[in-house]
Amino acid sequence: MTLGEPLLRVTDATRFYGGVAAVAGVSFAVQPGEILGLIGPNGAGKTTLVNLISGLASPSRGQIAFQGRSLAGLPAHAIGRAGIARTFQVVRPFQGLTVRENVAVGAMYGRGGAARTAAQAFAHADGVLALVDLAARAADPAESLPIAGRKRLELAKALAMDPTLLLLDEALAGLRGSEIDEAMALIRRIHATGVTILIIEHVMKVIQGLCSRVVVLDYGRKIADGAPAVVMADPAVIQAYLGQRYARAHGLLPTPDAAHD
Amino acid sequence: MNLAILVGGLILSLVVAGRSAVTVRRGALVALLGLALGAPLLTPNPLTLAAVAIAGAAAVGWNIIGGFTGYAAFGQAAFFGLGGYTMAVLVARSTGSYGLPAGLALPLAGLVPALIAALIGLVVLRLRGHYFAIATLGVGIAVRELVNNVDCVGLPSLSRPLFCLGAAGGIILPPLRRSEVAATNLTFYFAALGLLAGGTLALALLHRSKFGYGLRAIRANEEAAAVMGIQTTRFKVLAFAAGAALTGLAGGLQVLINGSVLPDQSSIFDPYRSLEVILICLIGGVGTVWGPLIGALVLYAVQEALTGLLGSGDWRPVFFGAFVILLILFLPRGLQQFTTGGGRPTWRILWRNLTANRV
Numbered sequence: 001m002t003l004g005e006p007l008l009r010v011t012d013a014t015r016f017y018g019g020v021a022a023v024a025g026v027s028f029a030v031q032p033g034e035i036l037g038l039i040g041p042n043g044a045g046k047t048t049l050v051n052l053i054s055g056l057a058s059p060s061r062g063q064i065a066f067q068g069r070s071l072a073g074l075p076a077h078a079i080g081r082a083g084i085a086r087t088f089q090v091v092r093p094f095q096g097l098t099v100r101e102n103v104a105v106g107a108m109y110g111r112g113g114a115a116r117t118a119a120q121a122f123a124h125a126d127g128v129l130a131l132v133d134l135a136a137r138a139a140d141p142a143e144s145l146p147i148a149g150r151k152r153l154e155l156a157k158a159l160a161m162d163p164t165l166l167l168l169d170e171a172l173a174g175l176r177g178s179e180i181d182e183a184m185a186l187i188r189r190i191h192a193t194g195v196t197i198l199i200i201e202h203v204m205k206v207i208q209g210l211c212s213r214v215v216v217l218d219y220g221r222k223i224a225d226g227a228p229a230v231v232m233a234d235p236a237v238i239q240a241y242l243g244q245r246y247a248r249a250h251g252l253l254p255t256p257d258a259a260h261d
Numbered sequence: 262m263n264l265a266i267l268v269g270g271l272i273l274s275l276v277v278a279g280r281s282a283v284t285v286r287r288g289a290l291v292a293l294l295g296l297a298l299g300a301p302l303l304t305p306n307p308l309t310l311a312a313v314a315i316a317g318a319a320a321v322g323w324n325i326i327g328g329f330t331g332y333a334a335f336g337q338a339a340f341f342g343l344g345g346y347t348m349a350v351l352v353a354r355s356t357g358s359y360g361l362p363a364g365l366a367l368p369l370a371g372l373v374p375a376l377i378a379a380l381i382g383l384v385v386l387r388l389r390g391h392y393f394a395i396a397t398l399g400v401g402i403a404v405r406e407l408v409n410n411v412d413c414v415g416l417p418s419l420s421r422p423l424f425c426l427g428a429a430g431g432i433i434l435p436p437l438r439r440s441e442v443a444a445t446n447l448t449f450y451f452a453a454l455g456l457l458a459g460g461t462l463a464l465a466l467l468h469r470s471k472f473g474y475g476l477r478a479i480r481a482n483e484e485a486a487a488v489m490g491i492q493t494t495r496f497k498v499l500a501f502a503a504g505a506a507l508t509g510l511a512g513g514l515q516v517l518i519n520g521s522v523l524p525d526q527s528s529i530f531d532p533y534r535s536l537e538v539i540l541i542c543l544i545g546g547v548g549t550v551w552g553p554l555i556g557a558l559v560l561y562a563v564q565e566a567l568t569g570l571l572g573s574g575d576w577r578p579v580f581f582g583a584f585v586i587l588l589i590l591f592l593p594r595g596l597q598q599f600t601t602g603g604g605r606p607t608w609r610i611l612w613r614n615l616t617a618n619r620v
Binding site for chain 2: 080093
């Protein structure tokens, strides 16, 4: 990878389901080391885009390249081993395995997996469990965790794969106030270890707090791409996603009173 | 006497698989091995015990694909039969067979079903859930009909056929001399025991291996397993083939005991075998290391006890139908739930299973 080349480049990505384009001609790049936010209303195509990147669906048109290599035709497991890990919006713990075993699977088969024995994978998993603060629940069945714990487990499974790029699909949805703050701190810790992050999130506080750049989708198309403050003041974004009330409350639009001043 | 041996073995294996202290479990394992090795001294006919071990070994094969990987295969009888026919072709001395010693032929009775399973698996393992179950049900029937109708297969350039399956006539193995029978029956028993012990050991190793964790991840969620770097197709095909190999070995041994393969309903392809391996794992615990052993001991002990009470009649299908329903309602995770359930009272475990949310 040459200097200045993006870690991930999505060019004209398009995916049809039947006659509907869930993602239509979306292009953007993820630079190494950044936290990129991906926002947009429900049904805008955010999860479809993550599916295209992680190999669970293939683009009907367009290109996705990771570290300069095209991902076209690569199966999901090859993309995972190449260094792209993802979480699922509806968490998918491996039932029947303990919390520790769940995380160890990521360490066995992710980017660093081929070189690890089962015992080494478990040792690696213990480090990840400590990072996400699940060490105390290591021996419990995965399905016994409360929702906040399951969200952290989902993150830990992805993290154990030693990803270069981490795709977080609403990893914080369903968490309460204090839990959100903890999760944001955790994502910052993960980022500090050198992982590039693409995050889908509806809570704007999270996007503003974490992201250096935001891409906005609406009806499968990209409608904005830039710094959070700039994007959130964009009339098209307010119209499609944030809404007038949100914009006024956060000073992004002049309030009716302010207009008289 | 057989019943006492089976029940004794069952109690010991439940302790081995349970949550007692390690020393207790080790002691039970030693006692279990001692009982298995000494059993021929206690019983007039070790072949009835060999049948239990063969059924258990066949069920170990199903447990790899159906239990660990979560693909409910309903055609395991196909691989039992293929193993059996492979053995017959290799050992018989008629036209189109090879007259090999049984010991040399046995590995191939595992290898041939494994290769065929790999080919079939590449197609049917693309299906999931009910579709996979129905496809394997079809495979079980199709393989039986194919094999039962093939006489000799060869190439035009060869003067001898490659192999003969005998079509409606089947294949008859060379008969044993009367003086050999007792010693041979003992050999069969130990061979079957070795297969079951080896299969259970393989499950124990699989349970803690990277490959085994890959299979269990696939069982829990195939898409999540794939994005985590697991080559799901390759893993499923390997599991299907490994399961077919073990079931095929069991079939090969069964044919040596039978002395022939004959294409009728109670043949080596008996479709009941497909259900029996599942029933055994259900009883003992699907996807567990000790499930096939425990399940085989329970099933054959119950059979033995009922045959004593009711005689050998047509009660078997009715009884096992009811048995499956009760198991699924009250003990969906098998008998081992009692020994790993943390000492909760029996009725509470049964009641909780009955009222638990079912998918």
